[in-house]
Amino acid sequence: MGEIIRTPQQKRSIDKKNRIIEAGYELFARDGYFNTNTAQIAKHAGVSTGIVYGYFRDKRDILLEVLSIYVDKAFTPVMDIFDSLDSPLNFETLIANIIDATVEVHKNNAAIHEALHSLTSTDEAVGNKFLELEKDMTVNIVEALTQHGYNRDSLYEKVHLAMETIQSYAHECVYDLHDYIDYDKMRIGVIRMLLSLFDN
Numbered sequence: 001m002g003e004i005i006r007t008p009q010q011k012r013s014i015d016k017k018n019r020i021i022e023a024g025y026e027l028f029a030r031d032g033y034f035n036t037n038t039a040q041i042a043k044h045a046g047v048s049t050g051i052v053y054g055y056f057r058d059k060r061d062i063l064l065e066v067l068s069i070y071v072d073k074a075f076t077p078v079m080d081i082f083d084s085l086d087s088p089l090n091f092e093t094l095i096a097n098i099i100d101a102t103v104e105v106h107k108n109n110a111a112i113h114e115a116l117h118s119l120t121s122t123d124e125a126v127g128n129k130f131l132e133l134e135k136d137m138t139v140n141i142v143e144a145l146t147q148h149g150y151n152r153d154s155l156y157e158k159v160h161l162a163m164e165t166i167q168s169y170a171h172e173c174v175y176d177l178h179d180y181i182d183y184d185k186m187r188i189g190v191i192r193m194l195l196s197l198f199d200n
Helices: 011-031 038-045 049-055 059-083 091-108 110-117 124-147 155-176 183-197
Strands: none
Touching: 011 038, 011 049, 011 059, 011 110, 038 049, 038 059, 059 091, 059 110, 059 124, 091 110, 091 155, 091 183, 110 124, 110 155, 124 155, 155 183
């Protein structure tokens, strides 16, 4: 294991480091974190194990980089919706768009989400990153709603509850897939429930 961790400056070195992170992302998603080792990541990235240890202390360092990429993939599609909002707000359209974006994020990242989420109770940094994601989404959504003239009591609580509900619905659609559930009807129910929550 290398003692000095390099920060790449040249494009070639940056590309190598990024390939290692991408390899970690793919292997953690495919095989799980504990079933992947540094040698496998190096091989998948097309570099030597020594190169990996030049940029990362260990596999967990790669995990934390992968986690940051995942958080960005989860955060950006939802927040992009708020960049194109018009006033007055159409809450029914807004809620439907957030639901659809959240389900799509889970579909596109299902394997890595499961791999990372399984570590939240055993790895404090991973658990904290997911909590930080929840907080950032809640705060940013509250700010966006306030900027568009929606400023009600208990807004942080309402937004957080809404996002938890939407996340739960996304998990149902992507992971649980109960054969006795009509997910189109459930989606309509989630929209109606959240419209009531926001007094619309």
